Amino acid sequence: MTFTLAIVGRPNVGKSTLFNRLVGKRLALVDNQPGVTRDLREGDARLGELRFTVIDTAGLEDATDDSLPGRMRRLTERAVEMADACLFLIDARAGVLPTDEIFADILRKKNAHVILAANKAEGSAGEAGMIEAWGLGLGEPIALSAEHGEGMGDLAAALVPVA
Ligand code: GDP
Ligand code: MG
Numbered sequence: 001m002t003f004t005l006a007i008v009g010r011p012n013v014g015k016s017t018l019f020n021r022l023v024g025k026r027l028a029l030v031d032n033q034p035g036v037t038r039d040l041r042e043g044d045a046r047l048g049e050l051r052f053t054v055i056d057t058a059g060l061e062d063a064t065d066d067s068l069p070g071r072m073r074r075l076t077e078r079a080v081e082m083a084d085a086c087l088f089l090i091d092a093r094a095g096v097l098p099t100d101e102i103f104a105d106i107l108r109k110k111n112a113h114v115i116l117a118a119n120k121a122e123g124s125a126g127e128a129g130m131i132e133a134w135g136l137g138l139g140e141p142i143a144l145s146a147e148h149g150e151g152m153g154d155l156a157a158a159l160v161p162v163a
Contacts, residue, residue: 003162005045006055006083008076008107010099013089014119018146019056022047039075040082048156050163055079076106085113085162087155090133092118092126092143104136115158117142122150 023043045054116138122145133141144151
């Protein structure tokens with residue numbers, strides 16, 4: 001059984017970096033598929049033994065960090081509705097920002113199956129952010145580094161119950 005995972009979170013936390021890592025070279029094919037909008041990118045992801053569809057909520061880059069335009073909210077809600085589970089990314093180095101709290105609220109209101117991950121956690125730079133992430137009340141955060149490929153085994157383990 002396959003499933004769909006949406007990567008959600010505020011701009012600049014590393015959603016697209018993770019999407020690209022999960023989709024790899026298959027992205028080129030995906031981009032040519034009909035139904036791929038500018039704002040929601042869909043790809044065939046591979047992680048260990050798991051195969052699934054991943055959605056990147058792109059198109060948030062114009063939004064500023066301290067405002068949450070309706071577009072950002074609508075886009076995230078649409079991704080949640082399309083997905084079986086959401087990977088909610090925060091930036092472990094930045095810690096939990098007010099905008100992250102807004103995303104957490106959206107996910108709670110939508111009753112989404114949430115997997116929380118703190119990205120940019122390579123080295124020890126993200127340790128404080130990891131502790132803050134617990135405060136979101138969305139369970140145990142996974143420490144990830146999308147750029148360096150760290151934490152991918154923990155992510156796979158968290159996805160097994162979804163598959
Ligand atoms: P998005 O806006 O959430 O899609 O974020 P991007 O994937 O575009 O990444 C935003 C910035 O964070 C880029 O400069 C990335 O290179 C950087 N970035 C992404 N993942 C990591 C990571 O694991 N560690 C570090 N240090 N930087 C990262
Ligand atoms: Mg992006």
